Amino acid sequence: xxxxxxxxxxxxxxxxxxxxxxxxxxxFLRKYMKNANAFLEAGRSxxxxxxxxxFISTNLGALEVMGMTGSGLKYGMLTTHFYWIGAxxxxxxxxxxxxxxxxxxxxxxVPEYLKLRYDEKTRGLNxxxxxxxxxxASGISMYALAILMEKVLGWDFNLSLWISAGIVLVxxxxxxxxxxxxxxxxxxxxxxxxxxxxxxxxxxDVGGWLGLKETLAPITTANGYAADTWTTTWKYTAEATSxxxxxxxxxxxxxxxxxxxxxxxxxxxxxxxxxFAAESITASRKVPLIxxxxxxxxxxxxxxxxxxxxxxxxxxxKGFSLPIDEGGKPIYDYTIIMLLKQYLPTGVLxxxxxxxxxxxxxxxxxxxxxxxxVWTYDIYQSYIRKRTDNEDADGRHYLNVGRVAxxxxxxxxxxxxxxxxxxxxxxxxxxxxxxxxxxxxxxVIFLGMFWKxxxxxxxxxxxxxxxxxxxxxxxxTAPVGATTLFKGGWIGVIHTYPVEMAQNFWTAxxxxxxxxxxxxxxxxxxxxxxxxxxxxGLVYSLTPRTVEDDVAWYNRPVGLAVVVGVICVIxxxxxx
Amino acid sequence: MVDIRFPIGIMxxxxxxxxxxxxxxxISDSEMYLKSFGxxxxxxxxxxxxIFGLTMLLMAFRKQKKKSxxx
Numbered sequence: 199x200x201x202x203x204x205x206x207x208x209x210x211x212x213x214x215x216x217x218x219x220x221x222x223x224x225x226f227l228r229k230y231m232k233n234a235n236a237f238l239e240a241g242r243s244x245x246x247x248x249x250x251x252x253f254i255s256t257n258l259g260a261l262e263v264m265g266m267t268g269s270g271l272k273y274g275m276l277t278t279h280f281y282w283i284g285a286x287x288x289x290x291x292x293x294x295x296x297x298x299x300x301x302x303x304x305x306x307x308v309p310e311y312l313k314l315r316y317d318e319k320t321r322g323l324n325x326x327x328x329x330x331x332x333x334x335a336s337g338i339s340m341y342a343l344a345i346l347m348e349k350v351l352g353w354d355f356n357l358s359l360w361i362s363a364g365i366v367l368v369x370x371x372x373x374x375x376x377x378x379x380x381x382x383x384x385x386x387x388x389x390x391x392x393x394x395x396x397x398x399x400x401x402x403d404v405g406g407w408l409g410l411k412e413t414l415a416p417i418t419t420a421n422g423y424a425a426d427t428w429t430t431t432w433k434y435t436a437e438a439t440s441x442x443x444x445x446x447x448x449x450x451x452x453x454x455x456x457x458x459x460x461x462x463x464x465x466x467x468x469x470x471x472x473x474f475a476a477e478s479i480t481a482s483r484k485v486p487l488i489x490x491x492x493x494x495x496x497x498x499x500x501x502x503x504x505x506x507x508x509x510x511x512x513x514x515x516k517g518f519s520l521p522i523d524e525g526g527k528p529i530y531d532y533t534i535i536m537l538l539k540q541y542l543p544t545g546v547l548x549x550x551x552x553x554x555x556x557x558x559x560x561x562x563x564x565x566x567x568x569x570x571x572v573w574t575y576d577i578y579q580s581y582i583r584k585r586t587d588n589e590d591a592d593g594r595h596y597l598n599v600g601r602v603a604x605x606x607x608x609x610x611x612x613x614x615x616x617x618x619x620x621x622x623x624x625x626x627x628x629x630x631x632x633x634x635x636x637x638x639x640x641x642v643i644f645l646g647m648f649w650k651x652x653x654x655x656x657x658x659x660x661x662x663x664x665x666x667x668x669x670x671x672x673x674x675t676a677p678v679g680a681t682t683l684f685k686g687g688w689i690g691v692i693h694t695y696p697v698e699m700a701q702n703f704w705t706a707x708x709x710x711x712x713x714x715x716x717x718x719x720x721x722x723x724x725x726x727x728x729x730x731x732x733x734x735g736l737v738y739s740l741t742p743r744t745v746e747d748d749v750a751w752y753n754r755p756v757g758l759a760v761v762v763g764v765i766c767v768i769x770x771x772x773x774x
Numbered sequence: 775m776v777d778i779r780f781p782i783g784i785m786x787x788x789x790x791x792x793x794x795x796x797x798x799x800x801i802s803d804s805e806m807y808l809k810s811f812g813x814x815x816x817x818x819x820x821x822x823x824x825i826f827g828l829t830m831l832l833m834a835f836r837k838q839k840k841k842s843x844x845x
Binding site: 212395402 | 775776778781782784785786788789792793796797800806807809810811813815816818819822823826
């Protein structure tokens with residue numbers, strides 16, 4: 199049985215103070231929530247730096263923090279591919295090339311952009327899949343948090359589930375998207391400061407970065423890898439078998455760096471919504487770039503301690519171990535909390551646990567605020583009750599709809615969390631399935647933005663076809679040693695991948711390629727019904743460029759993008 | 775709307791003072807700090823948080839002053 203982490207009064211007091219401030223922010227913002235526009239779009243009034251930090255904080259959810267620390271242990275610095283090649287290029291592309299159309303089109307959500315650019319059916323398909331995916335994701339992360347708290351801290355599962363969900367519900371209900379964004383900024387700082395002592399203490403324990411490299415060498419060679427596999431990124435990617443990720447450079451570059459990452463960062467409304475809330479078009483273009491700066495350094499906060507955990511596991515004198523699941527395998531997702539327990543004394547320990555709670559809340563609030571916007575504008579307003587002539591009455595009506603959707607979203611997520619606690623595999627499976635929509639969605643939005651000829655029928659078929667083919671690929675392939683059909687191969691296995699990661703990459707590549715081919719082919723066969731006037735502001739070639747000559751170079755999106763790109767290249771070279 | 779730096783500044787200042795004080799109370803508890811190799815991380819992190827909190831507040835106040843001068 200796992201020895202529980204003992205918390206003292208001071209640790210609980212720190213948590214309580216954090217809760218008071220998070221709820222307080224919601225309380226202070228409640229008086230500004232006069233209509234749906236303020237509640238669901240934050241009145242498009244956020245300064246770039248606020249929305250930028252919120253942008254990255256939403257992404258830094260509990261599953262991300264727990265999963266990436268565990269991946270640090272399993273794959274070492276190769277995990278940074280999810281941060282550098284797997285995020286930064288996509289964020290720069292979103293900022294420079296896509297935000298002008300998203301923000302400039304006055305669309306209030308990604309599905310609404312599809313409606314403006316293509317047609318109602320494309321929007322409907324995306325809105326419904328997105329709504330389901332959001333609820334699943336929020337239920338799964340809620341379950342992961344509550345079970346972690348139960349196993350490691352000895353808290354009651356139901357109690358931590360309802361309290362953490364309840365706090366998010368209260369502040370998003372009171373202050374809508376503004377409250378979610380403000381709290382995400384606060385949570386961002388709590389996560390960074392709360393995990394900071396862990397980074398320093400764990401590095402001190404192994405004798406700094408050089409000491410870490412030295413102690414890792416015998417461990418990795420004993421596992422059949424080169425001595426510095428865990429501390430390098432690209433060096434051992436010539437062949438899939440020479441690195442623990444099990445993917446070669448092409449899969450990383452094209453699968454992760456292009457299809458998966460562009461699919462996630464450029465089309466996932468959960469993330470992009472923060473940029474939609476910016477105060478101006480220039481601010482909205484700076485949002486992903488400001489978010490990219492902390493994103494590049496997050497690996498040092500969560501991946502490096504994960505790598506150190508591998509050293510601890512191989513040194514019995516450290517007294518470090520990971521909890522074991524029913525199958526006798528270590529639970530890698532618990533690496534972060536076991537590290538907190540290992541190094542942090544009472545006081546900063548409470549701060550570290552608060553950081554985990556904050557990461558959960560920032561992710562969950564992101565799901566809730568994205569769901570209620572898509573539900574209210576793309577489902578309710580399009581299919582249930584259309585807009586009337588009375589704008590004021592509409593604003594109040596849709597505000598109430600948004601509020602009810604907020605409550606419903608949290609309640610259904612709690613239900614999903616309980617289902618996940620009973621049928622975890624099915625929920626993971628469903629989440630995998632629904633995430634297959636990202637790659638085709640990117641194909642369709644990309645073609646729509648940069649090729650004015652692309653038609654609605656083609657986009658709809660491309661979206662659906664890409665999704666179904668990805669599903670088929672998942673059903674026909676499996677990772678080596680898969681014990682359940684939830685991992686793939688539920689139709690019959692015709693190809694086996696060395697690791698699950700490789701299967702995910704290739705599923706996305708298939709989805710993207712199929713979707714692009716179908717959309718291009720059908721566009722050439724169908725007639726464009728939209729005139730050039732309809733497409734003004736939605737398509738690259740029909741929209742005037744924004745000129746920002748009046749501001750200093752570092753305040754221009756392009757200037758900022760160059761800075762971000764250069765830092766990312768330098769980091770990649772240092773840790774090559 | 776409220777400047778977000780106010781709530782962030784107040785929260786980190788409060789937590790900073792609290793954690794620093796706790797660090798001083800437990801300064802002779804060498805057993806508790808065995809985990810952190812004898813370093814009193816509470817005092818260090820408490821001061822870091824206090825400085826961060828006060829900086830946020832200072833920036834928020836300066837912005838507010840600038841705004842009221844314009845009006």
